[in-house]
Amino acid sequence: MVDTTLTTKMIEAGAALVSKLDDQGVRPDAAFWFYFPDIQQWKLVLAEVKLGIEGRDKFIKESRKPY
Numbered sequence: 249m250v251d252t253t254l255t256t257k258m259i260e261a262g263a264a265l266v267s268k269l270d271d272q273g274v275r276p277d278a279a280f281w282f283y284f285p286d287i288q289q290w291k292l293v294l295a296e297v298k299l300g301i302e303g304r305d306k307f308i309k310e311s312r313k314p315y
Contacts, residue, residue: 254281254290262292269294 258281266279278295 252283252288254283258290258292265292266294 262279262281266276269276274296276294277297278293280293281290282293283290
């Protein structure tokens with residue numbers, strides 16, 4: 249069984265990812281870690297309101313732009 253504790257290393261990695269996205273002009277409206285008990289795994293969940301309006305492909309394209 250996997251450890252169900254969210255680690256400091258995971259939190260720091262998530263913060264670093266969100267920071268890099270911010271630097272590229274992609275600013276998620278929410279970011280949080282969620283534990284999925286069915287697969288016994290933590291996942292970083294990002295939410296972006298514009299995604300529903302502009303579509304997933306545009307959001308992904310914007311997040312990959314070199315700045």
